[in-house]
Amino acid sequence: MHKPLYHYLYIKSPIAKIAIGILALVVTLAVLGGIIVTEVPRMEAQTANWNGRSIEKGAALFASNCAPCHGDHGQGTMNVAPALNSKYWFTHRLDDLGYTGSQKSYVLLTVAAGRPSKVNSQWAQRMATWSRNYGGPLRDDQIDALANYILNWQESAVEQTDEEDPWQPFDGVDTGWAGVRAAEAGITETVGISDTQTVSETAEPRAPEVLFVNMGCSGCHNLNEPQDENTPHLVGPNLGNLAEVAGTKVPGEDAETYVHTSIVAPNDFVNPGYLPNLMPQNFAEQMTPEEINALVTWLLDPNRPQ
Amino acid sequence: MAVQPETQNKGFFNTILDLADDTFTRITAGISAGEFRKMLRGEPPGRPNPRLRPHSDSFLLHIKPSYYHESVTRFTHTFRLGLLSTYLFILETITGAILMIWYAPTPERAYTDMIRLLSNVPLGQFMRDMHRLGAELMVAIVTAHMVRAYLTGSYKPPRQFTWFTGVILLVVTLFLSFSGYLLPWDQLALWAVTIGTSMAEAIPPKVVGDTVNLLARGAPDIGSSGLLRFYLLHVLFLPLILILFFFVHYYKVVLYGISLPAQEEEIGEDSAKKVPADRRVYFLPDVFLDETSFLLSVTAIMVVWVATYFQAPLESIANPQSTPLHTVAPWYFYWLQGLLKISDKFISGVLLPGVLLVLLMGIPYLDPNPSRRIKDRRVAIISGVMAGVVMIIWSYMGTPQYAVQGAPPIEVVQEIMPEEGAGLVREVGYKHLPNGDFLTVDTDTLVRYLGEEDAQKLLDSGVVPMDNIHDEDDPEFAEVMHEFAAGISEQQERDANFNNVYGILHVIQDQPHLKRLDWEINYLSGEGESDKFVRSFWLHEDALYWEQYARRDLSFISRLTEDGGVLGSMKNLLGLE
Structure with missing residues (x-):
């Protein structure tokens, strides 16, 4: 009979085998018991974890998609997009709008479905539809992450003083906030709504680089990156090499005509791979013809400072 | 009566x-x-x-033999690996069936179902971790079982067909594990499976490869159809095939008996079924006790492992538009990934695995040597060990260490704060990352790189040089900065176009409970032009990140006191509040 050298290591006693089995069972049950007892705090930690990770994801999305208009810190951009890191926005905006849902559903709705341009709005720029369900680029989980990120400002925003609040209503436009402040000061008279949408005839023409930001172009068009298949782009095509590609888009249209048409009538030619109706179609009313021409020249300048 | x-x-x-x-x-x-x-x-x-x-x-x-030969009941003869494989399959079936309750195989739900399972289902994480650990162990144990049978020559007549079915079981096990990989619908899953199925594309002729790929994915890219197909493969078709072949395999094992140690019988003889009365060990109670205490011990080890050192990974939701840096296959496919790096898809994805499989299945029919004794099987043993070594080398080439390196600054950041997964910074976490700007070099080095004036300008802006980051203040943060600096100097040595490098870590409080980390790396290219790389990440205070095989973060236990201790927590769990 061949027995290996280490045969004395074999456990032969049935009692020892039973003891090992019972010990293993006890260890298993004890550890399982420990896991069960701590399940509630573990689930709480996991819930907080996934909420935190969602906020992290939302922060990255906000930086690349929303910050160009709404500002790096959610402070908004004058004439383009409202502040979100704002006490007013968190505390009174929904009341003033007459919106009955929650702050989060308001954000989800606005990000997903966008905002149609309003005749009496102080915001010249139309919020794009961001959800894939409405033709935008983002998935539902990304929209949820964005909403979580935006709402994460609440804790510090509600501590803002009136001076710190970046919410800046247009002159002469009642956003409601003025009314609230007036009411708090004991004044009941509110300022009437006026139409600021029309272009002021007397004002100096605005510079193209100012227009590019104020009209919200920068929200969807990257000025520095070239327009080709390999470079990632925002909602609209990149404009880095516009001078080279503009003349090749529509047969019979030179670069100036093409860019001009693209601004005043964006749907006349939509680049393949992009969606129609995303770009506002009322720029001809928002800018004077001189301003538009200057913008076209500036966009087509290959040496435009970046 | x-x-x-x-x-x-x-x-x-x-x-x-x-x-x-x-x-x-x-x-x-x-x-x-x-x-x-x-x-x-x-x-x-x-x-x-x-x-x-x-x-x-x-x-x-x-279906169990009533007695065994004493020599084959010794633990070191079989290590009970076949029994363990069967047990793991049963364990996988049970935990898998439980997991199915909370899972729907659609891209809209699969990933959120995972998050819900982790954060809202009592014992949900435990079940998932056990299922994952069981799956990986099963691959390892089935492979070890095959290696054992090979080394003891147990595939020789009359057990050729037992070996053949065993190889099929190994392949089914690998496919089972791989098909389960996609189901959490995270980046890890999507890209590992995309790479895996793309190998099928290489099958010639093209029309066959394309068709196989299309059948597996359900569409040109993996989407809802692909997920459903992998789910059905995982929970239905593959287990059925496995059960069928398991019974054939087990029937053959019982029919021919477990082969005796080679020294105990004549060459060419098979006396496993002729057990002398004095060498019989009856199943009841001896073998039964052996097997039960063994399986209970393995279960205890698995449960302790899951409770302390093993967590199934879950990365960001699958995104077909962005390929994460350094996509890795599961470890048991590292060898394939390594092969893919050195040859084209047809050779490494189709030809070599196909040849290997046919060879493996054909071993009992190809080996003319009647002896099962090690000293008579030098060629077989040496070629087996060689094959094992080659597999290990291929596997090593498949690991991220041997990966195709990207640009140096990208690799530096990837090392310390990867796009997906944990990394040192996320493990150290929010509370050990003070707001401010921190340099990876000390003042002297900075002066050498930038000159007196520029260095002073940078320091005046409030950047903290390495000589002012002390271990005593916060050892965790100091470790982050040291690792950042170490990563930079490693890449600096490797790449001639990466010189005079200094990194700056900007930690910015972006929101309440949310910090932004900007990893800025300044360097001189080979031509002496200065360049800058910046990568931003956000880190939330509550975010937990984990490595699959690392110590579990048990800090949540301290929340017990907030929940009113063990009693309050249990009441909460049972809904008695």
């Missing part, structure tokens, strides 16, 4: 005892209470052996 005449004959007390014994014997399928007591005492059975009855009466035991 009629109780009344019994009672008249034997008296009330004895009738009750007999009834109890009868019930016991029914439950144990033939072992009476007295016999059971004898077993526990270690007494030998009487003749004829009453302990054989369960093998004819009980369904579950009728």
Whole structure:
């Protein structure tokens, strides 16, 4: 009979085998018991974890998609997009709008479905539809992450003083906030709504680089990156090499005509791979013809400072 | 039997005892209470052996042999690897069936279902971790089982077909594990499976490869159809195939018996079924006890492992538009990934695995050597060990360490804060990352790189140089900065176009409970032009990141006090609040 050298290591006693089995069972049950007892705090930690990770994801999305208009810190951009890191926005905006849902559903709705341009709005720029369900680029989980990120400002925003609040209503436009402040000061008279949408005839023409930001172009068009298949782009095509590609888009249209048409009538030619109706179609009313021409020249300048 | 005449004959007390014994014997399928007591005492059975009855009466035991040869019951002969594989399959079936309750195989739901399972289902994470650990162990154990059978020459006649079915079981196990990989629908899953299925594309002729790929993915890219197909493969088709071949395999094992140690029989002889009476070890109670205590011990090890050192990974939701840096296959496919790096898809994805598989299945029919003794099988043993070494080398080439390196600054950041997964910074976490700007070099080095004036300008802006970051202040943060600096100097040595490098970590409080980390790396290219790389990440205070094989973060236990201790937590769990 061949027995290996280490045969004395074999456990032969049935009692020892039973003891090992019972010990293993006890260890298993004890550890399982420990896991069960701590399940509630573990689930709480996991819930907080996934909420935190969602906020992290939302922060990255906000930086690349929303910050160009709404500002790096959610402070908004004058004439383009409202502040979100704002006490007013968190505390009174929904009341003033007459919106009955929650702050989060308001954000989800606005990000997903966008905002149609309003005749009496102080915001010249139309919020794009961001959800894939409405033709935008983002998935539902990304929209949820964005909403979580935006709402994460609440804790510090509600501590803002009136001076710190970046919410800046247009002159002469009642956003409601003025009314609230007036009411708090004991004044009941509110300022009437006026139409600021029309272009002021007397004002100096605005510079193209100012227009590019104020009209919200920068929200969807990257000025520095070239327009080709390999470079990632925002909602609209990149404009880095516009001078080279503009003349090749529509047969019979030179670069100036093409860019001009693209601004005043964006749907006349939509680049393949992009969606129609995303770009506002009322720029001809928002800018004077001189301003538009200057913008076209500036966009087509290959040496435009970046 | 009629109780009344019994009672008249034997008296009330004895009738009750007999009834109890009868019930016991029914439950144990033939072992009476007295016999059971004898077993526990270690007494030998009487003749004829009453302990054989369960093998004819009980369904579950009728497939087990009633006795074994003493030599094959030694632990070191088989290591009980076949039994363990079977047990792991049962464990996978149970945990898998439980996980199915909370899972829907659609891209809209799969990932959120995972998050819900982790954060809202009591024992959900435990079940998922056990299932994942069981799956990986099963691959390892089935492979080890095959290696053992190869080394002991157990595939030789008459067990050729047993080996053949065993190879099929190994392949099915690999596919089972791989098909389960996609189901969490995270980046890890999507890209590992995309790479895996793309290998099928390389099958010639093109129309066949394309068709196989299309059938597996359900569309040109993996989407809802692909997920559903992998789900059905995972929970239905592959387990059915595995069960079928398992029974063939096991039937053959019982039919021919487990092969004896080679020294104990003549060359070319197979005496496994001719067990002399004095060498018999009966299943009841000896082998049964061995197997039960062994499986209980393995279960205990797995549970302790899951409770302390193993967590199934879950990365960001699958995004077909962005390929994460350094996508890795599961470890048991590292060898394939390594092969893919050195040859084209057809050779490494189709030809070599195909040849390997055919060779593996054909081993018993190709090996002409009748002897199972190690000293007679030098060629077989050496070629087997060589094959193992080659697999390990290929696997090493498949690891991220051997990966195709990206640009140096990208690699530096990837090392310390990867796009997906944990990394040192996320493990150290929010609370050990003070707001501010921190340099990876000390003042002297900075002056050498930038010149007196520029260096002073940078320092005046409030950047903290390395000489002011002390271990005593916060060892965790100091470790982050040291690792950042170490990563930079490693890449600096490797790449001639990466010189005079200094990194700056900007930690910015972006929102309440949310910090932004900007990893800025300044360097001189080979031509002496200065360049800058910046990568931003956000880190939330509550975010937990984990490595699959690292110590579990148990800090959540401290929340118990907030929940009113163990009692309050249990009330909460049972909904008694």
